[in-house]
Amino acid sequence: MRPFIVHVSAALLLLVATEARSDSSVSGPSTAYLSSSSVVLTGSTTAVAQVTIPKGKPKRVLQVEVQATELTSVIQALGIYAVVNGVPLEPQGFGNIQVTGCDSTTHPNCTFLAHFWADLDQYETSHPGTFKKQPLVIDVMSLTDGPTATFAFTVRARMIKK
Amino acid sequence: MRSPIAIATIALLLATSGAARADATSSGKFTAHSTNSSVPIGTTDAAIGSVTIPLGKRKHQLQVEVVISANIFADSLATHVDVNGVALQPSGNVGRTKCNNSYINCTTSGIFWADLDELEAAAPGTFIKQPLVITAWGSTLTGSGDARVTIRSRILRK
Numbered sequence: 001m002r003p004f005i006v007h008v009s010a011a012l013l014l015l016v017a018t019e020a021r022s023d024s025s026v027s028g029p030s031t032a033y034l035s036s037s038s039v040v041l042t043g044s045t046t047a048v049a050q051v052t053i054p055k056g057k058p059k060r061v062l063q064v065e066v067q068a069t070e071l072t073s074v075i076q077a078l079g080i081y082a083v084v085n086g087v088p089l090e091p092q093g094f095g096n097i098q099v100t101g102c103d104s105t106t107h108p109n110c111t112f113l114a115h116f117w118a119d120l121d122q123y124e125t126s127h128p129g130t131f132k133k134q135p136l137v138i139d140v141m142s143l144t145d146g147p148t149a150t151f152a153f154t155v156r157a158r159m160i161k162k
Numbered sequence: 163m164r165s166p167i168a169i170a171t172i173a174l175l176l177a178t179s180g181a182a183r184a185d186a187t188s189s190g191k192f193t194a195h196s197t198n199s200s201v202p203i204g205t206t207d208a209a210i211g212s213v214t215i216p217l218g219k220r221k222h223q224l225q226v227e228v229v230i231s232a233n234i235f236a237d238s239l240a241t242h243v244d245v246n247g248v249a250l251q252p253s254g255n256v257g258r259t260k261c262n263n264s265y266i267n268c269t270t271s272g273i274f275w276a277d278l279d280e281l282e283a284a285a286p287g288t289f290i291k292q293p294l295v296i297t298a299w300g301s302t303l304t305g306s307g308d309a310r311v312t313i314r315s316r317i318l319r320k
Contacts (some may be wrong), residue, residue, distance in 0.1 A: 061193050063314060076262065090186050091197040091312040099271045101262025115227045115271055117189035117195045117314050130277055160316065162190025 013153040022132045029054060031158045032138070037071070043146040049155045053136040056120050060159045064089060064099050064116040066140050077101050077145040084138050085130050087123060089116035097143075120160070158162035172307075191216060193316040194296065203232060203239075204306030207299055211311040212217055215294040218278050222317040226250060226274040228257060228298045236261050239270040241290030241300045246288050250274035278317070 025034040039048045040041035043095040049066070056062075066080050079099040082089045088096040102110030138157050165224050189194040194213035210230070218224075228241045241257035244248045255273020282289045296315050 048273070059190065061188055061190070068273060079267075090195070091229065091231070091310055092186070093197070093199045093310050094233060094267055097267070098229065098231055099267040100259070103262065112269075114269070115229050115312065115314060117188075117197075119186075119195065122186075122188065144220050144229055160193065162188065162193045 025051065027051065027053070030160070031156075033154075033156050035152070035154045037152040039142075039151045040146050040148065041142055041151060042148045043144055045141050045143045047139055048086060048142045048151070049140040049153050051120050051138050051155050051157050053138070053157060053159055056124070056131040056134050056136045058121055058124075058132055059162050060120045061162050062089070062118040062120055062136065062138075062157065062159050064138055064155065064157045065113060066116070067111065067112045067113045068142060069109055069152045070102065071109070071150045071152055072149040075102050075104055075110060075144045075149050078110060078112050079138065080112065081142075082114075082116045082138060082140045084118055084123070084136050085127075085132070085134065087118075087127060089118045089138075091116070108133045120159070121162075134149070187213070189213065189215070192318070195312075195314050197310065197312045199310045200263050200308045201311045202306070203230070203234075203300050203302060203309040205302055206303065207301040209239075209297050210300040210309065211298045211313050213296050213313050213315055215296070215315060215317055218282070218289040218292050218294045219317060220279060220282075220290055221320050222278050222316075223315050223320050224250070224276045224294065224296075224315065226296055226298075226313065226315040227271065228270065228274070228300075229271040229312040230257075230300050230309050231267050231269045232261070232302065232307065232309040233267060234305050234309070236268055236302040236305040239268055239300065240302075240304035241270060241272045241298060243274040243296060244270070245276055245281070245288055245294050245296050246292070248276075248285065249286070250276045268304070277320070279320075282306075
């Protein structure tokens with residue numbers, strides 16, 4: 001038997017989670033942030049967010065964080081990966097994806113925070129003309145273990161001096 | 163009972179998990195990043211990666227993020243970080259997560275920080291104008307195997 005306070009806490013979480021909010025985004029010369037609250041995943045790989053930093057610069061590293069929170073309560077696993085101008089960000093390998101397990105049968109609102117990075121000088125060397133003085137379009141992809149679920153996503157991208 | 167699409171999705175995750183690649187590193191005056199694949203990780207707390215920022219500076223903070231994706235069936239992953247042998251905040255195995263044994267590639271991440279002035283005051287001559295050797299540590303609760311370890315570090319003005 002689950003304690004009453006657990007039920008109350010879970011209900012509060014679900015109440016907060018179902019409060020719809022509009023997307024918001026902000027960007028500048030070196031940063032781009034975005035939050036969206038009604039992203040639906042159905043199991044297949046889905047583009048869930050895109051932010052753009054206007055111009056890639058030399059001697060910079062790109063750092064990206066993606067946070068996903070399930071607003072439903074059905075998934076068992078969640079994967080996230082990100083690309084910049086079509087090239088996967090680090091960490092690559094393992095299919096370039098970061099995966100976490102969730103237990104929707106006991107805990108709603110599975111949340112996962114993934115970290116990514118790219119050395120823009122190295123990326124420009126391997127893909128000339130693609131990053132330096134070019135817009136940096138960062139696409140975030142996600143997938144689950146199958147059931148249709150709704151998520152809130154937050155993306156933070158910033159370009160910093162090495 | 164999982165649906166066929168769920169099984170197919172997980173099969174895809176498992177299939178893509180084997181894509182090996184070379185390690186990646188990047189460093190500059192203010193940052194040091196690395197991603198290393200095939201890093202052994204097990205139940206004994208051990209160093210799993212290291213990066214170096216050339217020179218510690220006064221009035222700066224050190225920020226570090228560590229991500230471990232373990233290509234194993236582990237019940238739990240944990241990480242912590244030190245700089246020049248001194249633990250960053252928060253200390254202990256705080257970047258800890260419970261893993262679902264049904265899925266490999268369990269991922270945990272942790273964020274860590276240190277005030278370089280405070281560290282220098284406690285251990286003079288160790289941090290300011292010295293290389294900052296940042297070491298990530300990791301362990302599992304059960305199981306062992308290979309992990310992919312990412313370290314992102316930077317110093318920034320307070």
